[in-house]
Structure formats: structure tokens, C-alpha cells
Amino acid sequence: MTSTILIRAAAMTDGSRSDILVRDGIVAELGGGLSATGATVIDADGLIALPGLVDLHTHLREPGYEQSETVLGGSRAAAAGGFTAVHAMANTSPVADTAGVVEQVKALGDAAGYVTVRPVGAVTVGLAGTQLAEIGAMASSRARVRVFSDDGKCVSDPLLMRRALEYVTTIDGVVAQHAQEPRLTEGAQMNEGTVSGELGLPGWPAVAEEAIIARDVLLAQHVGARLHVCHVSTAGSVEVVRWAKARGIHVTAEVTPHHLMLTDELVRSYDARFKVNPPLRREEDVLALRAGLADGTIDIVATDHAPHPEESKDCEWDVAAMGMIGLESALSVVHSAMVETGLLDWAGVARVLSSTPARIGGLAGYDRGIAVGAPAELTLYDPAASRLFGTADLRGSAVNSPFLDRSLPGRILTTVHAGYPTVLDGELVDVDTVARSAGATRG
Amino acid sequence: MRHLLSTRDLDRATAIEILDVAEDMADVQQRAVRKLPTLRGRTVVNLFFEDSTRTRISFEAAAKRLSADVINFSAKGSSVSKGESLKDTAQTLAAIGADAVVIRHPASGAPQVLAQSAWIEAGIVNAGDGTHEHPTQGLLDAFTIRRRIHGDAARGRDLDGIRVTIVGDILHSRVARSNVWLLSSLGAEVHLVAPATLMPVGVGSWPATRGYDLDEALATKPDVVMMLRVQAERMSAAFFPTAREYSRYWGLDDRRFAMLGAGSMVMHPGPMNRGLEISSRAADSAKSTVLEQVANGVSVRMAVLYLVLSGEKGETP
Numbered sequence: 077m078t079s080t081i082l083i084r085a086a087a088m089t090d091g092s093r094s095d096i097l098v099r100d101g102i103v104a105e106l107g108g109g110l111s112a113t114g115a116t117v118i119d120a121d122g123l124i125a126l127p128g129l130v131d132l133h134t135h136l137r138e139p140g141y142e143q144s145e146t147v148l149g150g151s152r153a154a155a156a157g158g159f160t161a162v163h164a165m166a167n168t169s170p171v172a173d174t175a176g177v178v179e180q181v182k183a184l185g186d187a188a189g190y191v192t193v194r195p196v197g198a199v200t201v202g203l204a205g206t207q208l209a210e211i212g213a214m215a216s217s218r219a220r221v222r223v224f225s226d227d228g229k230c231v232s233d234p235l236l237m238r239r240a241l242e243y244v245t246t247i248d249g250v251v252a253q254h255a256q257e258p259r260l261t262e263g264a265q266m267n268e269g270t271v272s273g274e275l276g277l278p279g280w281p282a283v284a285e286e287a288i289i290a291r292d293v294l295l296a297q298h299v300g301a302r303l304h305v306c307h308v309s310t311a312g313s314v315e316v317v318r319w320a321k322a323r324g325i326h327v328t329a330e331v332t333p334h335h336l337m338l339t340d341e342l343v344r345s346y347d348a349r350f351k352v353n354p355p356l357r358r359e360e361d362v363l364a365l366r367a368g369l370a371d372g373t374i375d376i377v378a379t380d381h382a383p384h385p386e387e388s389k390d391c392e393w394d395v396a397a398m399g400m401i402g403l404e405s406a407l408s409v410v411h412s413a414m415v416e417t418g419l420l421d422w423a424g425v426a427r428v429l430s431s432t433p434a435r436i437g438g439l440a441g442y443d444r445g446i447a448v449g450a451p452a453e454l455t456l457y458d459p460a461a462s463r464l465f466g467t468a469d470l471r472g473s474a475v476n477s478p479f480l481d482r483s484l485p486g487r488i489l490t491t492v493h494a495g496y497p498t499v500l501d502g503e504l505v506d507v508d509t510v511a512r513s514a515g516a517t518r519g
Numbered sequence: 520m521r522h523l524l525s526t527r528d529l530d531r532a533t534a535i536e537i538l539d540v541a542e543d544m545a546d547v548q549q550r551a552v553r554k555l556p557t558l559r560g561r562t563v564v565n566l567f568f569e570d571s572t573r574t575r576i577s578f579e580a581a582a583k584r585l586s587a588d589v590i591n592f593s594a595k596g597s598s599v600s601k602g603e604s605l606k607d608t609a610q611t612l613a614a615i616g617a618d619a620v621v622i623r624h625p626a627s628g629a630p631q632v633l634a635q636s637a638w639i640e641a642g643i644v645n646a647g648d649g650t651h652e653h654p655t656q657g658l659l660d661a662f663t664i665r666r667r668i669h670g671d672a673a674r675g676r677d678l679d680g681i682r683v684t685i686v687g688d689i690l691h692s693r694v695a696r697s698n699v700w701l702l703s704s705l706g707a708e709v710h711l712v713a714p715a716t717l718m719p720v721g722v723g724s725w726p727a728t729r730g731y732d733l734d735e736a737l738a739t740k741p742d743v744v745m746m747l748r749v750q751a752e753r754m755s756a757a758f759f760p761t762a763r764e765y766s767r768y769w770g771l772d773d774r775r776f777a778m779l780g781a782g783s784m785v786m787h788p789g790p791m792n793r794g795l796e797i798s799s800r801a802a803d804s805a806k807s808t809v810l811e812q813v814a815n816g817v818s819v820r821m822a823v824l825y826l827v828l829s830g831e832k833g834e835t836p
Binding site: 274277387 | 604606627629635693719722724
């Protein structure tokens with residue numbers, strides 16, 4: 077059951093208007109006045125056609141933490157947010173440190189069919205930071221893992237980090253580092269600064285992130301490896317990455333939507349929805365991160381979508397879980413923080429949310445964007461819409477969004493993945509239809 | 520006053536009102552029968568997630584002298600230590616019919632979370648939360664300073680121009696935080712003295728001046744020297760090398776005590792480490808307000824419970 081979809085008069089990221097004909101899983105034709113018999117016709121007048129969004133940093137929680145989220149639930153949240161591919165972090169139970177686990181996660185993603193699920197492999201066994209995981213086995217498994225990360229924990233041992241960077245080079249992969257010096261952040265509850273001092277919460281100092289990034293870029297230079305830095309959150313980190321790039325070091329960096337918009341002032345409420353790691357920082361940091369993303373120092377936006385059940389947030393701050401969800405709101409937040417401020421145009425949004433994360437993750441098919449012959453991975457976005465973001469806008473299992481009750485611009489109306497729709501008229505296509513479409517695509 | 524969560528959100532007029540009501544409560548303490556019928560039929564729960572016998576019995580005495588029914592709920596050895604959440608505990612207390620909850624909790628912000636939640640309608644009084652605030656301690660300290668200086672003419676007065684030096688572990692002290700906000704909004708000039716390791720990041724934005732040198736601070740003859748308790752576990756975390764070194768530089772020993780001006784006072788929130796942050800001579804001197812602080816604590820907590828349970832517009836007794 078392959079779909080033929082004719083999208084009429086969409087605004088492309090280069091400013092032109094075009095029809096888009098999707099057939100047999102690829103973009104078959106672009107241009108004006110296209111026609112196709114039997115096609116599902118979508119009127120995209122006033123809508124922007126963006127290439128399918130790619131998240132390099134997603135927590136799907138399965139296997140092991142299904143009370144927080146499942147591969148299916150997280151995939152639905154992703155599709156609703158305009159994503160067509162996500163990279164599922166390794167901190168599951170069991171940890172994704174063997175070929176078996178990454179193949180299981182990929183199989184669950186394939187069966188759900190809403191997005192391409194690319195498992196991330198652990199750098200060290202059990203995320204324990206002492207022994208390298210079987211990186212080669214995961215790379216050559218059916219999951220074809222290319223991104224390795226102990227995310228949630230830092231590979232803090234400098235020798236182990238050096239070895240990981242070197243070893244991953246042999247399979248053309250990349251280590252994605254969660255930069256957090258563990259001793260400097262023992263018991264840390266929020267950004268260390270004026271607000272933590274007043275609130276009496278143990279601080280997470282910026283230097284704990286910046287020191288690890290500085291060490292790692294020098295290691296990457298020394299061994300000639302590629303390094304990816306997860307969720308950069310401070311102005312100082314932007315400076316370190318900028319310095320490293322100027323020296324020709326192969327480093328890429330991501331920023332989360334929440335770090336582009338929210339500050340530690342929100343912690344004054346002690347509302348645990350704002351508890352996240354790395355923590356929300358100061359206004360100066362938010363502005364530096366935006367500038368870094370605009371000038372290319374920071375390569376991509378990645379959500380760090382971290383679902384938690386309600387009981388993990390409905391409690392006192394100290395015992396609440398760290399993390400917030402972001403897939404459903406990511407594009408609207410980037411629109412608000414980067415496009416409405418004039419820092420990024422829509423081609424830039426496509427770069428930081430689609431082509432570059434796909435390149436870093438070693439995911440084929442996204443390098444040319446929406447182009448004839450390219451896989452049909454795209455989303456249609458209404459930039460004129462505006463909404464009070466609420467739980468009704470969430471499509472996964474979790475509701476721990478920091479953007480609830482905030483006015484956000486834009487709305488996803490259609491998402492097409494592998495040539496079939498996963499979102500139509502702003503609503504998710506049902507589970508059975510998507511699973512059937514995915515099955516037909518696999519053949 | 521719906522809740523008392525912090526002194527940071529108390530304006531000067533409200534703070535003075537609380538202190539004035541506490542004066543009325545202190546007058547009652549001079550009578551032969553020290554009990555008022557004001558809160559008869561109301562239920563006050565002392566919800567203590569940390570051991571603190573001193574603070575709990577002070578609140579218990581305050582509530583009982585206002586004729587409230589008092590329930591002491593110690594989290595140690597209860598369902599809470601078996602993993603019950605704050606939410607379930609709060610809902611249980613609501614179901615029992617608590618009118619006010621006095622909460623002591625190791626997590627900063629727990630009283631605010633309780634007050635903002637839909638779990639319980641009762642008035643919330645913060646009896647110390649983590650390293651955040653201990654507002655009734657701040658109020659009883661302000662009350663003690665005002666009484667020492669103005670005596671029976673204290674009602675309606677602020678602390679304009681009074682110079683207060685707070686010494687010790689500012690970083691981990693909820694007492695210091697509550698005092699900085701409250702004393703400064705009452706007009707006092709607050710000076711903080713501590714080793715740099717025990718000064719919070721961002722302290723530069725607080726309404727207080729700062730220094731590292733206690734001798735230099737005492738040479739300016741402050742009206743009040745407030746010594747904070749030093750926890751032994753700070754040593755193992757490298758905040759300072761040894762207790763001896765701490766005491767040598769930041770302890771109110773006999774030599775420093777002799778530097779104090781004639782009308783000055785020495786305060787300590789208790790319990791004291793005699794010989795570490797304060798010498799016995801200083802603690803037991805006429806300048807020491809330590810026992811007045813304990814006595815005044817009951818009057819101030821009576822005032823707070825009265826104001827929380829009777830509403831802002833209530834008549835004073």
C-alpha cells in the first residue's frame with residue numbers, strides 16, 4: 077500500500093513555491109501544476125515544506141522504562157513534531173551496549189513506522205565508564221549504529237575517552253559526549269549562580285561543562301577523531317567550541333530548544349518541570365547559544381526529549397527526575413527563538429534540524445533536502461498559526477513539557493515519512509495504518 | 520497572611536506587623552495564665568521530615584498556648600520513611616482536617632511546593648527547608664534585636680541603621696538567608712563574614728556587604744554579631760582544612776569577644792558548638808541573647824500561627 081501524495085503550492089525553504097509529488101517513497105516531481113491520478117491531494121497554500129526533521133538526541137526509554145515512554149509512543153510524539161528520524165539514546169535497561177539491544181530498538185521502531193529509529197550505542201558497558209562497549213558489534217549489526225554516547229553520564233575518564241574517540245574512528249562513527257565533570261556536579265540541582273544562591277539549591281557550575289568540552293576537543297585533535305558535544309548550555313561552552321573549530325578540530329555541537337528559550341529564573345517556582353540536566357542557565361547563556369547557532373558554531377538543534385511519568389515530577393525539587401520532553405514543541409520553539417528574532421531563515425532551520433543532524437548521525441537521504449529522487453521525508457508547517465501550548469498538543473506518554481501554558485508560534489499539519497503520511501490535517505495517522513504503510517514499504 | 524514560606528517575600532510593613540503581634544504574644548507570656556483561647560478547635564500539624572526537637576517544641580508550645588490542637592508528625596519511622604511521597608502525606612493531612620501545617624524538610628522549596636499544590640488547602644508555615652529559608656528564625660532574631668534596642672517601646676519600630684554581622688557557613692545556612700532578606704528590608708545594614716568556600720556564588724547580588732576577615736569586621740563595632748553553627752561534615756568536603764583553623768579565623772573566641780562594643784549583642788540560632796564557632800565566655804555573657812532567642816521564638820511563632828490561621832484582617836488578641 078504505497079501512497080501517492082500531491083502537495084500543492086507549498087513554500088519551499090529557498091523562498092519559491094512548488095508542488096511536491098510523492099510516489100513510491102521518493103520525491104518524484106517538483107514544480108508548478110503537477111498532477112497525478114489517484115493521489116492524496118494536500119493543499120499547502122501558506123504552508124512551509126521542510127525536509128523531515130532529524131533528532132540526534134531522543135530518549136525513547138524502551139526497553140526497561142516503559143512507564144516513562146515506549147518506542148511507539150515516542151515515535152508518535154516525534155511525528156507530531158515534524159520529525160521523520162530520531163536517534164534513541166542508550167540509557168535504557170538493559171543499556172544499549174550490545175548488538176542485541178540496538179537491534180531490538182531498531183525493530184520496535186520499524187514496526188511502529190512513524191519515524192526512522194536510529195539506536196545510539198553506549199560508549200562503555202552499562203554506562204559505567206570503565207570498559208568500552210562492543211562498538212564494532214553494534215556498528216555492524218542490523219541497527220548499523222554510528223553514534224555512541226553514554227548520555228546521562230559523562231565519559232569522564234580521560235584515557236577511556238581518548239580510546240573511545242580513536243576506536244570509533246575505525247567504523248566512521250562519532251562519540252557524542254555528555255559534558256559534565258562528575259566531581260564538580262555532585263548533588264547538583266540547578267545552574268550555579270545568583271538564583272541557586274538565593275534558593276539554597278546545590279549548583280551545577282558552567283565550568284563543569286566547559287572543562288570537559290575543552291579537554292575533549294584537545295583529545296579529538298590529538299587523535300584526529302570526530303567529536304560531537306551534546307546539549308551545549310553555556311556561553312563559555314560556545315566560546316570553547318568556536319575556538320576549537322577555528323583550529324580545525326572536527327567537533328560538532330548541539331543545543332536543545334529549551335536552552336534556547338528558558339532560564340534558571342523559572343526555578344524560583346520550584347516547579348520540577350524545569351529540572352533538567354544540563355540545567356537551565358542564565359539569560360546571557362541563552363543569547364550566546366542563539367548567536368552560536370546562528371553563526372554555525374553550534375551545528376544543530378537536538379531535543380534531549382526525556383519523558384518521565386507524572387510521579388517523577390509531582391514532588392519536591394530534590395527528588396524529582398531531571399529531564400523534559402521536547403519533540404512536539406521543538407520546531408515551534410526554534411521558530412520563536414531563532415526565526416522570529418531574525419537569527420535564522422527557514423533554510424537555516426532545515427539545516428540545523430534536518431540535513432546536519434542526519435550527516436552527523438550518518439543517516440542517508442537527507443543531504444539534499446526536498447529534491448527530486450530523494451526519499452520522501454518532509455513536513456508541512458503553518459508559520460502563521462499560534463497556540464497556547466498544552467497537554468492536548470502532546471502525543472507521547474509523558475506530559476513533562478516546560479512549555480505548557482506558553483504561547484508558541486506555528487503548527488505541524490502534515491508529516492510524510494518514507495513516502496507515506498504519519499500526520500494529516502494536524503492529527504497523527506492511526507497506529508494500524510502507519511504500521512501497515514511501514515510494512516508495505518519494507519516489502 | 521495565607522502562608523509563611525520565606526522572608527524574602529515579606530515587605531517591611533508586614534514584617535513589622537508580625538513583630539508587633541509577637542509583642543502582644545510576649546505580653547501574654549508574662550501573665551499568670553499564659554494560654555489564649557484564640558485558636559480553639561483549629562488543628563496545627565507539625566510535619567517534621569528532619570529531626571529538630573528545638574524548633575518542633577517551640578512551635579508546639581506556640582500552638583498550645585493559642586489553644587490549638589497539635590499533631591506531631593515525625594517522618595522518621597513513619598510511612599514516609601517507607602517511601603510515601605510528600606503528595607500522599609499532604610493529602611492524608613488534608614483528609615484529617617489540618618488547618619495549618621508547620622513543615623521542616625531537607626529539600627529546599629518543599630514548603631512552597633506544598634503551598635502551590637492542590638494537595639492541601641491548609642496554611643503552610645516553613646519551619647526550615649533545606650538550605651533555603653527558616654523564616655520564623657529570622658523573625659525571632661529581628662524581634663530579639665528590636666527588643667534589646669528599644670525595650671518596651673519596640674512596637675512599630677524598624678531596624679534602621681542597626682549594623683549586623685553574620686559569621687560562618689553562609690552557603691548552607693537557611694538562617695543566614697532568612698536574616699539577610701528580613702533584616703535588610705527592616706533597614707539594618709547586614710555584613711557577611713565567611714571563608715570564600717562558604718560564601719554562595721551570586722552573593723554579590725544580596726542586600727549585604729561581604730568580607731573574609733572577622734577581626735576587621737569586629738573592629739567596626741557592629742551592634743549585632745550573629746554566629747552560625749558549623750557542621751562537622753563540611754570539613755570532609757574541603758570547605759576548610761580543620762576545625763582548629765576555622766576556629767582560629769572565624770570563631771568568636773575570648774579575644775574577639777573582648778573587642779565588642781558595650782551595647783552590642785551576640786546571637787546564635789543554636790545548637791552551639793562551644794569552642795568551635797563560639798567560646799563559652801561569649802555564649803554565656805550578658806551580651807549573649809541565646810536564651811532570649813529561644814523564649815522569643817515561642818512569641819513569634821504564636822504570632823505567625825495566629826496570622827496564618829485568622830487571616831490578614833484578623834483582630835489582634
